[in-house]
Amino acid sequence: MLERIGPYEVTELLAAGGMAEIFVGKKTGPGGFEKPLVVKRIHKKLLGDREIEAMFVDEARVQALLDHPHIVQIYDFGEDRGSYFIAMEYIAGCTVRWVIDNANAVRRPIPVQHALRIAGDVLCGLHYAHERADDDGQPLRLIHRDISPVNVLVARSGQAKLCDFGVAKSELQRMMTRAGIVKGKFRYMSPEQLNAESLDRRADVFAVGCVLWEMLVGRRLFDTPSEDDVVNAIRAGVYPDPSDLRPAVPKAIDRILRRALHPNREKRYRNARDFHLAIEEALRQLPAASNSVLVGEYISAELDGTVAEYSSRTLKRPAPEPEALLASGFEMLDPPVPSAPTLISLPPQPAADADDTDSQSDDRPPPGTLGRLLGATLMAPAALFSGVGFAVEKLADLFARKKPEPAVRVTRTRQ
Numbered sequence: 500m501l502e503r504i505g506p507y508e509v510t511e512l513l514a515a516g517g518m519a520e521i522f523v524g525k526k527t528g529p530g531g532f533e534k535p536l537v538v539k540r541i542h543k544k545l546l547g548d549r550e551i552e553a554m555f556v557d558e559a560r561v562q563a564l565l566d567h568p569h570i571v572q573i574y575d576f577g578e579d580r581g582s583y584f585i586a587m588e589y590i591a592g593c594t595v596r597w598v599i600d601n602a603n604a605v606r607r608p609i610p611v612q613h614a615l616r617i618a619g620d621v622l623c624g625l626h627y628a629h630e631r632a633d634d635d636g637q638p639l640r641l642i643h644r645d646i647s648p649v650n651v652l653v654a655r656s657g658q659a660k661l662c663d664f665g666v667a668k669s670e671l672q673r674m675m676t677r678a679g680i681v682k683g684k685f686r687y688m689s690p691e692q693l694n695a696e697s698l699d700r701r702a703d704v705f706a707v708g709c710v711l712w713e714m715l716v717g718r719r720l721f722d723t724p725s726e727d728d729v730v731n732a733i734r735a736g737v738y739p740d741p742s743d744l745r746p747a748v749p750k751a752i753d754r755i756l757r758r759a760l761h762p763n764r765e766k767r768y769r770n771a772r773d774f775h776l777a778i779e780e781a782l783r784q785l786p787a788a789s790n791s792v793l794v795g796e797y798i799s800a801e802l803d804g805t806v807a808e809y810s811s812r813t814l815k816r817p818a819p820e821p822e823a824l825l826a827s828g829f830e831m832l833d834p835p836v837p838s839a840p841t842l843i844s845l846p847p848q849p850a851a852d853a854d855d856t857d858s859q860s861d862d863r864p865p866p867g868t869l870g871r872l873l874g875a876t877l878m879a880p881a882a883l884f885s886g887v888g889f890a891v892e893k894l895a896d897l898f899a900r901k902k903p904e905p906a907v908r909v910t911r912t913r914q
């Protein structure tokens with residue numbers, strides 16, 4: 500046990516961001532009762548900062564109004580030794596950031612149908628939040644404003660849940676943005692958000708589009724080293740279609756994303772609901788099904804089957820040489836033939852374990868050498884485009900691992 504925060508025992512530090520620390524903890528009770536939960540509190544260094552405190556109170560008040568299977572449920576809000584804390588549902592699983600990084604590290608793209616299902620879940624929760632009204636029926640006009648892969652959790656049970664309403668804006672909110680505090684991650688921001696225009700729910704629609712694009716392709720949608728270039732690309736709406744980089748993605752999904760990511764919000768889906776319905780329609784057209792059972796099996800297999808290798812070795816893998824990737828060229832996108840991708844020499848892969856049996860993975864490479872080459876074939880263009888290779892820099896935000904760990908594990912999240 501690390502310490503007690505309010506009535507909760509906290510056992511592990513999950514993440515420490517700029518403003519808050521997030522712990523895994525539990526509530527205990529008579530007769531051996533134990534309920535795992537997550538406790539989030541303002542970072543000690545910010546104690547006494549009234550503005551931060553007010554933002555944290557707003558976060559708790561907003562989240563308390565939301566009761567939906569695809570939004571992390573808040574349980575409690577309180578004060579302990581001069582610091583506010585939020586207690587909430589513990590999601591045993593991982594973030595979408597981890598799912599993407601893992602897919603890159605093990606050269607197995609996220610199955611298209613599961614990427615769509617996760618995005619569909621998020622949109623379902625989001626639409627509920629957007630529509631939420633107060634007890635008098637007055638719309639709250641809630642906008643999350645910070646949807647990104649670290650703020651979407653995927654439970655082992657297969658449900659995706661939106662978390663972190665820390666910069667959500669609503670009629671409830673008393674705080675305006677404060678200089679020096681980054682409100683949201685700009686690589687997932689809509690053009691209107693970058694332009695500091697007044698926002699509506701379509702900014703969140705755009706951000707979910709960015710996250711879905713990234714899940715499908717395996718790299719950030721707007722991913723150039725220069726921030727100015729990123730901002731210009733977002734404003735201009737310049738980006739490749741997912742199917743350009745991953746042929747397994749149907750053209751219908753390209754069209755959906757073109758609409759969700761339209762730089763002009765008037766041409767975007769007008770709400771999360773319509774975007775969600777389009778995704779459901781696309782899912783019906785796919786040969787492979789997805790639902791929470793299948794997503795849960797996929798996530799659990801990835802967490803259990805590859806994590807040990809991933810954390811100790813895979814992440815230290817060198818990125819393929821850019822020359823080798825360039826030499827391999829975009830023709831590698833074509834259905835691979837055994838002799839084609841020999842330019843890429845890959846280090847040994849983790850055992851292909853449970854994933855081999857996943858018949859739902861339409862574009863998942865089979866085990867063995869050919870499978871590894873196929874994996875490289877699928878991922879190489881993404882690496883080419885970004886120019887940084889597909890090596891993952893670090894394991895961003897893994898949690899719920901079952902293997903022995905140090906008592907305190909600080910897990911820094913990456914945008």
Ligand SMILES: Nc1ncnc2c1ncn2[C@@H]1O[C@H](COP(=O)(O)OP(=O)(O)O)[C@@H](O)[C@H]1O
Pocket residue numbers: 513514515516517518519520521537539571587588589590591594649650652662663664665896898912
């Ligand atoms: N309810 C939860 N269950 C499991 N992990 C969580 C939960 N809430 C947050 N986390 C983890 O902590 C990280 C940071 O939480 P978040 O609420 O987004 O804090 P911050 O405001 O610092 O971004 C998340 O990216 C995720 O890895």
Ligand SMILES: [Mg+2]
Pocket residue numbers: 649650663
């Ligand atoms: Mg966050």
